[in-house]
Amino acid sequence: MEQKKLSVEAIEHGTVIDHIPAGLGLSILRQFKLLHYGNAVTVGFNLPSRTQGSKDIIKIKNVLFSEQDANRLALFAPEAVVNQIRDFNVVGKMRLRLPDTISEVFRCPNTNCASHGEPVSSRFYVRVQGRQTKLKCHYCEKTFAREAVAEA
Ligand SMILES: [Zn+2]
Structure with missing residues (x-):
């Protein structure tokens, strides 16, 4: 399990969107304008997933998702997990709730x-x-x- 995590470079602070259904990573990058922050973005496509077969993952350095972002994400990938990273550790997982x-x-x-x-x-x-x-x-x-x- 640890080795799989290391297949995408770890980040010190920021957000990791994990368990994105394979194929949706690009559209999430675009929809959330994740490349517009000017921060380092690491993306992995078609990574092996124990629960999903394969998945996409997005890591954004120094950017924290707002609750609104997380809820919007629920419309694209309700099964995605948004991890908040501090000092290389997961300090929180955001619940995705559909917006009204x-x-x-x-x-x-x-x-x-x-x-x-x-x-x-x-x-x-x-x-x-x-x-x-x-x-x-x-x-x-x-x-x-x-x-x-x-x-x-
Ligand atoms: Zn209409």
């Missing part, structure tokens, strides 16, 4: 939706039905499965 609403991140799939023609940000209400995350558009009031809604 999400703005700007997604585009409404309804082509007739008012959010497309207007200079407004998209806005969705988030709810969970069974094991499915659903997004309800604030403008056209239609409900979509999370997977059916593309990133803006």
Whole structure:
């Protein structure tokens, strides 16, 4: 187990997003603008995972995720684990809780939706039905499965 951890360089302070489903790492890098901080970012793709088969992992030096970031992450990778690192040790794990609403991140799939023609940000209400995350558009009031809604 220790050896697997060492396959990606350890960081002294910062955030490690672990257990990202393989293939989602890049889209999380982009969506959270993790390269915009100017801090060192180490990414591992398709690393072996005991529970997931393979996973992606992202380590960001000197950046701490806010609770809002963690909740937004829940929309992309609910199974991800956000570790807070200090002095090379994990000092905390953030719980990912789905936010009640999400703005700007997604585009409404309804082509007739008012959010497309207007200079407004998209806005969705988030709810969970069974094991499915659903997004309800604030403008056209239609409900979509999370997977059916593309990133803006
Ligand atoms: Zn809509």
